[in-house]
Amino acid sequence: MTDCDRFLETLASDRLDEAARDHARGCAVCGPLLPEQPPAVAGTPAPSLEAVRSRALEALRTTPLRPWTRDAARIALLQTAVALVVTVLLGTRNWSSPMAHHMALAVVGAVLLVVVILGSVVALAPGRRSPRAMLALIPVVPLLLVLSGNGVHTATTMRSALPCAVTVVLTAVLPLAVGLALLRGMALDAARTAALALSAAATGLFALHWKCPDGSASHLMAYHALPWLALALLAIPLRRALPTESHVP
Structure with a gap:
Protein backbone atom coordinates (compact mmCIF):
# COMPACT_ATOMS: atom_id res chain seq x y z
CA MET A 1 0.00 0.00 0.00
CA THR A 2 1.46 3.35 -1.06
CA ASP A 3 1.44 6.53 1.00
CA CYS A 4 -1.28 7.89 -1.27
CA ASP A 5 -3.43 4.82 -0.63
CA ARG A 6 -2.96 5.19 3.12
CA PHE A 7 -3.93 8.86 2.91
CA LEU A 8 -7.10 8.05 0.94
CA GLU A 9 -8.07 5.35 3.43
CA THR A 10 -7.62 7.61 6.44
CA LEU A 11 -9.47 10.40 4.63
CA ALA A 12 -12.44 8.13 3.88
CA SER A 13 -12.61 6.94 7.49
CA ASP A 14 -12.27 10.43 9.01
CA ARG A 15 -9.09 9.37 10.82
CA LEU A 16 -6.57 11.79 9.36
CA ASP A 17 -3.47 11.77 11.53
CA GLU A 18 -0.47 14.05 11.39
CA ALA A 19 1.53 11.60 9.29
CA ALA A 20 -1.19 11.54 6.64
CA ARG A 21 -1.42 15.34 6.67
CA ASP A 22 2.35 15.66 6.30
CA HIS A 23 2.25 13.36 3.30
CA ALA A 24 -0.60 15.30 1.70
CA ARG A 25 1.17 18.63 2.17
CA GLY A 26 4.09 17.38 0.13
CA CYS A 27 2.12 15.39 -2.45
CA ALA A 28 0.70 17.03 -5.55
CA VAL A 29 -1.91 14.27 -5.87
CA CYS A 30 -3.20 14.18 -2.29
CA GLY A 31 -2.65 17.83 -1.41
CA PRO A 32 -5.87 19.16 -3.00
CA LEU A 33 -7.89 16.58 -1.05
CA LEU A 34 -6.57 17.68 2.33
CA PRO A 35 -9.36 19.28 4.41
CA GLU A 36 -8.86 22.85 5.55
CA GLN A 37 -5.98 23.26 3.18
CA PRO A 38 -4.57 26.77 3.66
CA PRO A 39 -4.71 29.04 0.62
CA ALA A 40 -1.73 28.97 -1.66
CA VAL A 41 0.94 31.58 -1.10
CA ALA A 42 0.84 34.42 -3.60
CA GLY A 43 3.00 33.65 -6.57
CA THR A 44 2.96 29.89 -5.90
CA PRO A 45 0.77 27.92 -8.30
CA ALA A 46 -1.84 25.69 -6.67
CA PRO A 47 -1.40 21.94 -7.14
CA SER A 48 -3.02 20.71 -10.30
CA LEU A 49 -6.09 18.50 -10.02
CA GLU A 50 -5.29 16.78 -13.29
CA ALA A 51 -3.32 14.04 -11.53
CA VAL A 52 -6.22 13.37 -9.16
CA ARG A 53 -8.67 13.30 -12.06
CA SER A 54 -6.49 10.92 -14.06
CA ARG A 55 -6.11 8.60 -11.10
CA ALA A 56 -9.86 8.55 -10.46
CA LEU A 57 -10.64 7.84 -14.11
CA GLU A 58 -8.10 5.04 -14.18
CA ALA A 59 -9.65 3.49 -11.07
CA LEU A 60 -13.10 3.66 -12.63
CA ARG A 61 -11.82 2.14 -15.86
CA THR A 62 -10.03 -0.79 -14.24
CA THR A 63 -12.50 -1.56 -11.43
CA PRO A 64 -15.38 -3.80 -12.53
CA LEU A 65 -18.81 -2.69 -11.44
CA ARG A 66 -20.57 -5.11 -9.11
CA PRO A 67 -24.07 -4.32 -7.85
Whole structure:
Protein backbone atom coordinates (compact mmCIF):
# COMPACT_ATOMS: atom_id res chain seq x y z
CA MET A 1 0.00 0.00 0.00
CA THR A 2 1.46 3.35 -1.06
CA ASP A 3 1.44 6.53 1.00
CA CYS A 4 -1.28 7.89 -1.27
CA ASP A 5 -3.43 4.82 -0.63
CA ARG A 6 -2.96 5.19 3.12
CA PHE A 7 -3.93 8.86 2.91
CA LEU A 8 -7.10 8.05 0.94
CA GLU A 9 -8.07 5.35 3.43
CA THR A 10 -7.62 7.61 6.44
CA LEU A 11 -9.47 10.40 4.63
CA ALA A 12 -12.44 8.13 3.88
CA SER A 13 -12.61 6.94 7.49
CA ASP A 14 -12.27 10.43 9.01
CA ARG A 15 -9.09 9.37 10.82
CA LEU A 16 -6.57 11.79 9.36
CA ASP A 17 -3.47 11.77 11.53
CA GLU A 18 -0.47 14.05 11.39
CA ALA A 19 1.53 11.60 9.29
CA ALA A 20 -1.19 11.54 6.64
CA ARG A 21 -1.42 15.34 6.67
CA ASP A 22 2.35 15.66 6.30
CA HIS A 23 2.25 13.36 3.30
CA ALA A 24 -0.60 15.30 1.70
CA ARG A 25 1.17 18.63 2.17
CA GLY A 26 4.09 17.38 0.13
CA CYS A 27 2.12 15.39 -2.45
CA ALA A 28 0.70 17.03 -5.55
CA VAL A 29 -1.91 14.27 -5.87
CA CYS A 30 -3.20 14.18 -2.29
CA GLY A 31 -2.65 17.83 -1.41
CA PRO A 32 -5.87 19.16 -3.00
CA LEU A 33 -7.89 16.58 -1.05
CA LEU A 34 -6.57 17.68 2.33
CA PRO A 35 -9.36 19.28 4.41
CA GLU A 36 -8.86 22.85 5.55
CA GLN A 37 -5.98 23.26 3.18
CA PRO A 38 -4.57 26.77 3.66
CA PRO A 39 -4.71 29.04 0.62
CA ALA A 40 -1.73 28.97 -1.66
CA VAL A 41 0.94 31.58 -1.10
CA ALA A 42 0.84 34.42 -3.60
CA GLY A 43 3.00 33.65 -6.57
CA THR A 44 2.96 29.89 -5.90
CA PRO A 45 0.77 27.92 -8.30
CA ALA A 46 -1.84 25.69 -6.67
CA PRO A 47 -1.40 21.94 -7.14
CA SER A 48 -3.02 20.71 -10.30
CA LEU A 49 -6.09 18.50 -10.02
CA GLU A 50 -5.29 16.78 -13.29
CA ALA A 51 -3.32 14.04 -11.53
CA VAL A 52 -6.22 13.37 -9.16
CA ARG A 53 -8.67 13.30 -12.06
CA SER A 54 -6.49 10.92 -14.06
CA ARG A 55 -6.11 8.60 -11.10
CA ALA A 56 -9.86 8.55 -10.46
CA LEU A 57 -10.64 7.84 -14.11
CA GLU A 58 -8.10 5.04 -14.18
CA ALA A 59 -9.65 3.49 -11.07
CA LEU A 60 -13.10 3.66 -12.63
CA ARG A 61 -11.82 2.14 -15.86
CA THR A 62 -10.03 -0.79 -14.24
CA THR A 63 -12.50 -1.56 -11.43
CA PRO A 64 -15.38 -3.80 -12.53
CA LEU A 65 -18.81 -2.69 -11.44
CA ARG A 66 -20.57 -5.11 -9.11
CA PRO A 67 -24.07 -4.32 -7.85
CA TRP A 68 -24.26 -4.30 -4.07
CA THR A 69 -27.61 -6.09 -4.20
CA ARG A 70 -25.95 -9.24 -5.51
CA ASP A 71 -23.53 -9.40 -2.59
CA ALA A 72 -26.32 -8.57 -0.15
CA ALA A 73 -28.52 -11.34 -1.51
CA ARG A 74 -25.71 -13.88 -1.31
CA ILE A 75 -24.80 -13.15 2.29
CA ALA A 76 -28.48 -13.05 3.24
CA LEU A 77 -28.94 -16.53 1.78
CA LEU A 78 -25.77 -17.73 3.51
CA GLN A 79 -26.87 -16.43 6.90
CA THR A 80 -30.34 -17.89 6.50
CA ALA A 81 -28.88 -21.28 5.61
CA VAL A 82 -26.48 -21.19 8.56
CA ALA A 83 -29.24 -20.21 10.99
CA LEU A 84 -31.61 -22.94 9.81
CA VAL A 85 -28.96 -25.67 9.66
CA VAL A 86 -27.69 -24.91 13.17
CA THR A 87 -31.27 -24.81 14.44
CA VAL A 88 -31.94 -28.27 13.02
CA LEU A 89 -28.70 -29.61 14.49
CA LEU A 90 -29.34 -28.19 17.95
CA GLY A 91 -33.01 -29.08 18.10
CA THR A 92 -36.04 -27.28 19.53
CA ARG A 93 -35.87 -28.23 23.18
CA ASN A 94 -37.02 -24.81 24.30
CA TRP A 95 -40.10 -24.92 22.06
CA SER A 96 -40.98 -28.37 23.41
CA SER A 97 -40.66 -27.29 27.03
CA PRO A 98 -43.95 -27.17 28.97
CA MET A 99 -42.81 -23.81 30.39
CA ALA A 100 -42.42 -22.23 26.95
CA HIS A 101 -44.50 -19.22 25.91
CA HIS A 102 -45.12 -20.34 22.35
CA MET A 103 -46.66 -17.13 21.04
CA ALA A 104 -43.80 -15.02 22.38
CA LEU A 105 -41.23 -17.50 21.08
CA ALA A 106 -42.79 -17.46 17.62
CA VAL A 107 -42.94 -13.66 17.40
CA VAL A 108 -39.39 -13.10 18.62
CA GLY A 109 -38.14 -15.95 16.44
CA ALA A 110 -39.68 -14.25 13.41
CA VAL A 111 -37.99 -10.97 14.35
CA LEU A 112 -34.62 -12.69 14.68
CA LEU A 113 -35.08 -14.36 11.30
CA VAL A 114 -35.83 -10.99 9.72
CA VAL A 115 -32.62 -9.62 11.27
CA VAL A 116 -30.70 -12.58 9.85
CA ILE A 117 -32.16 -12.21 6.35
CA LEU A 118 -32.56 -8.46 5.91
CA GLY A 119 -29.96 -7.17 8.34
CA SER A 120 -27.08 -7.79 5.97
CA VAL A 121 -29.00 -6.16 3.12
CA VAL A 122 -29.55 -3.01 5.18
CA ALA A 123 -25.94 -3.03 6.35
CA LEU A 124 -24.59 -3.22 2.78
CA ALA A 125 -26.96 -0.63 1.34
CA PRO A 126 -25.18 2.44 -0.10
CA GLY A 127 -25.07 5.53 2.07
CA ARG A 128 -24.66 5.85 5.80
CA ARG A 129 -28.21 6.12 7.16
CA SER A 130 -29.36 2.54 6.61
CA PRO A 131 -26.49 0.84 8.49
CA ARG A 132 -26.94 3.21 11.41
CA ALA A 133 -30.62 2.30 11.60
CA MET A 134 -29.54 -1.28 12.32
CA LEU A 135 -27.82 -0.11 15.50
CA ALA A 136 -31.26 0.51 17.00
CA LEU A 137 -31.44 -3.27 17.43
CA ILE A 138 -28.83 -3.16 20.20
CA PRO A 139 -31.35 -2.44 22.98
CA VAL A 140 -34.33 -4.05 21.22
CA VAL A 141 -33.05 -7.60 20.67
CA PRO A 142 -31.97 -8.27 24.30
CA LEU A 143 -35.32 -6.94 25.50
CA LEU A 144 -37.21 -9.24 23.14
CA LEU A 145 -35.14 -12.22 24.25
CA VAL A 146 -35.98 -11.55 27.89
CA LEU A 147 -39.67 -11.00 27.16
CA SER A 148 -39.90 -14.32 25.31
CA GLY A 149 -38.07 -16.24 28.05
CA ASN A 150 -39.88 -18.59 30.39
CA GLY A 151 -38.15 -17.19 33.46
CA VAL A 152 -36.80 -20.59 34.50
CA HIS A 153 -33.11 -20.71 35.39
CA THR A 154 -31.75 -24.13 34.44
CA ALA A 155 -28.08 -23.43 33.65
CA THR A 156 -26.99 -22.86 37.24
CA THR A 157 -23.23 -23.01 36.62
CA MET A 158 -20.97 -21.23 34.17
CA ARG A 159 -19.92 -24.57 32.72
CA SER A 160 -23.50 -25.41 31.79
CA ALA A 161 -24.24 -21.91 30.49
CA LEU A 162 -21.05 -21.26 28.52
CA PRO A 163 -22.02 -23.47 25.52
CA CYS A 164 -24.68 -20.91 24.63
CA ALA A 165 -22.10 -18.15 24.26
CA VAL A 166 -19.83 -20.49 22.31
CA THR A 167 -22.71 -21.32 19.97
CA VAL A 168 -23.33 -17.64 19.22
CA VAL A 169 -19.66 -17.07 18.42
CA LEU A 170 -19.04 -20.20 16.35
CA THR A 171 -22.24 -19.85 14.35
CA ALA A 172 -21.28 -16.31 13.39
CA VAL A 173 -17.75 -17.14 12.19
CA LEU A 174 -18.59 -17.96 8.57
CA PRO A 175 -21.18 -15.20 7.95
CA LEU A 176 -18.97 -12.62 9.66
CA ALA A 177 -15.89 -13.64 7.66
CA VAL A 178 -17.81 -13.35 4.39
CA GLY A 179 -19.29 -10.03 5.47
CA LEU A 180 -15.91 -8.55 6.35
CA ALA A 181 -14.56 -9.65 2.98
CA LEU A 182 -17.43 -7.84 1.25
CA LEU A 183 -16.87 -4.71 3.32
CA ARG A 184 -13.39 -4.41 1.85
CA GLY A 185 -15.11 -3.12 -1.28
CA MET A 186 -16.57 -0.15 0.61
CA ALA A 187 -15.15 2.73 2.59
CA LEU A 188 -14.26 1.96 6.18
CA ASP A 189 -17.33 2.65 8.32
CA ALA A 190 -17.57 1.45 11.92
CA ALA A 191 -21.37 1.66 12.00
CA ARG A 192 -21.71 -0.39 8.81
CA THR A 193 -19.30 -3.01 10.15
CA ALA A 194 -21.15 -3.28 13.45
CA ALA A 195 -24.51 -3.54 11.67
CA LEU A 196 -23.29 -6.37 9.47
CA ALA A 197 -21.80 -8.17 12.48
CA LEU A 198 -25.07 -7.86 14.41
CA SER A 199 -26.87 -9.52 11.53
CA ALA A 200 -24.25 -12.27 11.20
CA ALA A 201 -24.26 -13.01 14.93
CA ALA A 202 -28.06 -13.16 14.94
CA THR A 203 -27.74 -16.57 13.27
CA GLY A 204 -26.59 -18.03 16.59
CA LEU A 205 -29.26 -16.15 18.53
CA PHE A 206 -31.92 -17.61 16.26
CA ALA A 207 -30.70 -21.17 16.79
CA LEU A 208 -30.42 -20.76 20.56
CA HIS A 209 -33.86 -19.19 20.70
CA TRP A 210 -35.41 -22.58 19.93
CA LYS A 211 -32.88 -24.78 21.70
CA CYS A 212 -31.93 -23.21 25.04
CA PRO A 213 -34.46 -24.00 27.81
CA ASP A 214 -32.97 -21.47 30.23
CA GLY A 215 -35.31 -18.50 29.99
CA SER A 216 -33.98 -16.47 32.90
CA ALA A 217 -33.13 -12.84 32.20
CA SER A 218 -29.62 -13.19 33.61
CA HIS A 219 -28.77 -16.12 31.35
CA LEU A 220 -30.29 -14.57 28.23
CA MET A 221 -28.44 -11.31 28.77
CA ALA A 222 -25.05 -12.77 29.74
CA TYR A 223 -24.79 -15.78 27.42
CA HIS A 224 -27.01 -14.84 24.48
CA ALA A 225 -27.18 -11.07 24.07
CA LEU A 226 -23.72 -10.16 25.39
CA PRO A 227 -21.77 -12.39 22.95
CA TRP A 228 -23.97 -11.05 20.14
CA LEU A 229 -23.02 -7.49 21.03
CA ALA A 230 -19.37 -8.39 21.65
CA LEU A 231 -19.04 -9.76 18.12
CA ALA A 232 -20.31 -6.46 16.72
CA LEU A 233 -17.67 -4.56 18.68
CA LEU A 234 -14.93 -7.04 17.74
CA ALA A 235 -15.75 -6.75 14.05
CA ILE A 236 -14.76 -3.07 13.96
CA PRO A 237 -11.01 -3.53 14.65
CA LEU A 238 -11.03 -6.63 12.45
CA ARG A 239 -12.37 -4.54 9.56
CA ARG A 240 -9.79 -1.82 10.19
CA ALA A 241 -7.03 -4.42 9.95
CA LEU A 242 -8.17 -5.43 6.46
CA PRO A 243 -7.09 -3.50 3.36
CA THR A 244 -9.74 -1.42 1.61
CA GLU A 245 -10.24 -2.10 -2.09
CA SER A 246 -12.66 0.77 -2.72
CA HIS A 247 -13.47 3.97 -0.86
CA VAL A 248 -17.03 4.19 -2.09
CA PRO A 249 -19.25 5.07 0.92
